[in-house]
Amino acid sequence: MTLPLRAVPLLLLTVALNAHAQDSSIRIGGSTTALPIISSCAAHFMEKYASWDKADASLSKDQTVVYVTGGGSGFGVKGLMNGTIDLGMVSRDLRDSEIKTLGGPVMQVFARDAVAIASNAANPLAAKKPGFTTAELVGIFSGQMAQFSQIDSSLPAKPVVLLTRDASGGVTEIFQERVMKKERLAASRLQFPSTAALIKKLETSDAAIAFVSAGAVGQDANLRTYSVDGVAPTQENIVNGSYSLNRPMLIVAKPNPSRKAQLFMDYVLGDCQGTVKEMGFVPVRAVK
Amino acid sequence: MHAATHSDALLRNGSLAALASAVALLALVVGYIVWESRIPPADGTSLAGFLLFDRWDPTGQPPLLGIGHAWMATLLVVGLAVALATPLAILIGIFLAEIAPPAARAVAEPTLQLLAGVPAVVYGFVGYATLVPFMERWLPTGETLLCAAVILALMVLPFIAATAAESFSLVARELRYGGLALGVSRWYAFSRITLRKAAPGVLAGVILGMGRGLGETLAVLMLSGNSPLFPDSLVSRGQPLTALIATDLGESAIHSDRYYALFSAGLMLMVTVIAINALVIRLKQRLVGAERH
Numbered sequence: 222m223t224l225p226l227r228a229v230p231l232l233l234l235t236v237a238l239n240a241h242a243q244d245s246s247i248r249i250g251g252s253t254t255a256l257p258i259i260s261s262c263a264a265h266f267m268e269k270y271a272s273w274d275k276a277d278a279s280l281s282k283d284q285t286v287v288y289v290t291g292g293g294s295g296f297g298v299k300g301l302m303n304g305t306i307d308l309g310m311v312s313r314d315l316r317d318s319e320i321k322t323l324g325g326p327v328m329q330v331f332a333r334d335a336v337a338i339a340s341n342a343a344n345p346l347a348a349k350k351p352g353f354t355t356a357e358l359v360g361i362f363s364g365q366m367a368q369f370s371q372i373d374s375s376l377p378a379k380p381v382v383l384l385t386r387d388a389s390g391g392v393t394e395i396f397q398e399r400v401m402k403k404e405r406l407a408a409s410r411l412q413f414p415s416t417a418a419l420i421k422k423l424e425t426s427d428a429a430i431a432f433v434s435a436g437a438v439g440q441d442a443n444l445r446t447y448s449v450d451g452v453a454p455t456q457e458n459i460v461n462g463s464y465s466l467n468r469p470m471l472i473v474a475k476p477n478p479s480r481k482a483q484l485f486m487d488y489v490l491g492d493c494q495g496t497v498k499e500m501g502f503v504p505v506r507a508v509k
Numbered sequence: 510m511h512a513a514t515h516s517d518a519l520l521r522n523g524s525l526a527a528l529a530s531a532v533a534l535l536a537l538v539v540g541y542i543v544w545e546s547r548i549p550p551a552d553g554t555s556l557a558g559f560l561l562f563d564r565w566d567p568t569g570q571p572p573l574l575g576i577g578h579a580w581m582a583t584l585l586v587v588g589l590a591v592a593l594a595t596p597l598a599i600l601i602g603i604f605l606a607e608i609a610p611p612a613a614r615a616v617a618e619p620t621l622q623l624l625a626g627v628p629a630v631v632y633g634f635v636g637y638a639t640l641v642p643f644m645e646r647w648l649p650t651g652e653t654l655l656c657a658a659v660i661l662a663l664m665v666l667p668f669i670a671a672t673a674a675e676s677f678s679l680v681a682r683e684l685r686y687g688g689l690a691l692g693v694s695r696w697y698a699f700s701r702i703t704l705r706k707a708a709p710g711v712l713a714g715v716i717l718g719m720g721r722g723l724g725e726t727l728a729v730l731m732l733s734g735n736s737p738l739f740p741d742s743l744v745s746r747g748q749p750l751t752a753l754i755a756t757d758l759g760e761s762a763i764h765s766d767r768y769y770a771l772f773s774a775g776l777m778l779m780v781t782v783i784a785i786n787a788l789v790i791r792l793k794q795r796l797v798g799a800e801r802h
Binding site: 292409 | 565567642649738739748756757760
């Protein structure tokens with residue numbers, strides 16, 4: 222009785238996947254931090270190669286179509302596993318279990334980003350503190366320092382509002398691993414489904430503080446970032462590794478990716494590096 | 510003659526097949542949820558911990574899988590939303606059925622139906638752009654259970670109001686005119702005859718609204734803060750059950766403890782909705798029964 226019950230959704234999925242395979246498009250999904258970069262690259266790619274045969278003569282004359290969606294780094298891996306997408310965007314290192322399940326995926330670091338501690342420029346902390354120590358960050362984000370007065374005694378006893386990505390965000394995992402370690406994130410935190418939604422809230426709330434992609438914050442004049450243990454999240458410090466909360470941004474494919482997927486990956490590591498830099502992230506190859 | 514019987518049989522068998530497949534599909538969905546649920550969800554967790562006492566922190570060490578905070582948020586949001594919407598909906602129903610001229614009714618009734626069809630994300634976004642900043646004048650964040658409940662009240666209002674208006678206008682005219690002919694006031698006739706007669710229908714509308722409220726996900730996710738916090742007041746943030754499932758299911762590996770916990774949460778939500786509906790059907794039967802004597 223249990224077998225047919227489970228077979229039905231599987232069957233439906235298989236049908237859906239076969240429909241995909243015949244498509245002339247490639248599908249990309251995952252990290253919402255990487256989303257604006259890869260969307261822009263995809264637009265340039267489609268502009269440059271109107272049909273697939275222009276990118277590679279052995280391919281068909283079908284129109285080049287690259288779909289890019291978000292979903293979070295978690296989806297970037299999960300979607301790849303179940304075949305929903307051809308390429309995954311992941312803003313953290315892959316876990317061993319994920320690499321095993323994917324059977325040795327093709328992984329390319331196409332940019333580096335930092336996890337920055339950020340707030341609105343009008344936040345009371347902005348005038349008082351150039352940065353935080355790791356211990357302070359643990360206190361703030363675990364909820365033990367819930368009032369501004371507990372962070373700096375000259376500030377009022379107003380509640381600090383913590384913003385985080387939901388568990389699907391790559392930053393959450395890195396922050397838990399490298400800063401919080403055994404401590405738990407405060408239950409009172411607001412969870413956002415995308416980096417863009419979080420930044421929008423950060424812009425409007427003077428009491429809010431967040432850990433978020435440095436590249437995404439760097440674009441925004443209303444926001445400021447803080448140093449961690451005395452090191453600021455600048456491009457130099459991210460490249461030379463002295464800013465400890467840095468992370469790779471990966472584009473991932475299953476083993477033996479299709480020619481089309483491979484072409485796009487090469488493009489991201491080539492022409493697209495300029496876009497990476499323009500958007501405030503750190504490119505991994507010299508920009509032409 | 511021959512052709513007629515043939516098409517009759519076709520219609521009968523066709524509709525029977527459609528019904529059977531719909532029921533089978535429903536059974537499949539329910540069966541799948543039951544099959545994928547584990548209560549309590551993992552070794553080392555207890556039923557009381559899962560339902561009431563544990564925090565929700567599946568990525569912490571050790572992982573904690575409690576959904577008590579989500580139950581509390583769901584109950585507070587839906588309870589307040591229905592409590593806010595029901596009196597207003599009954600007033601709208603009275604207006605439409607008793608007071609409004611036919612022209613006003615002709616505009617108002619389709620409008621209510623249209624409102625019921627507005628997608629949740631639109632309500633959520635409107636709430637996010639208006640109510641959240643408004644509440645931030647007094648509160649650290651505008652995202653609160655209160656905020657979610659106010660917008661949810663707007664969302665369930667058309668359901669309750671439309672059902673109430675329909676129930677009022679369905680009360681037989683002879684009964685109402687009979688009452689009025691005895692010389693009672695219009696209010697007396699309404700409260701003692703129409704309202705009583707229509708009560709089961711109004712109640713059905715309230716339950717319909719409650720059902721929609723319990724299942725509503727996107728708007729409450731946007732407006733409640735989506736904080737896995739055990740709410741201690743209505744201006745506290747929270748994470749209703751539906752928001753918890755939507756937020757975390759994408760990140761939980763199939764057949765992991767977290768996955769089982771989320772399916773169990775879904776199962777309990779489903780059982781709750783079914784139980785409420787069953788209760789209403791019984792209540793309605795009793796009310797209708799009492800009316801006959």
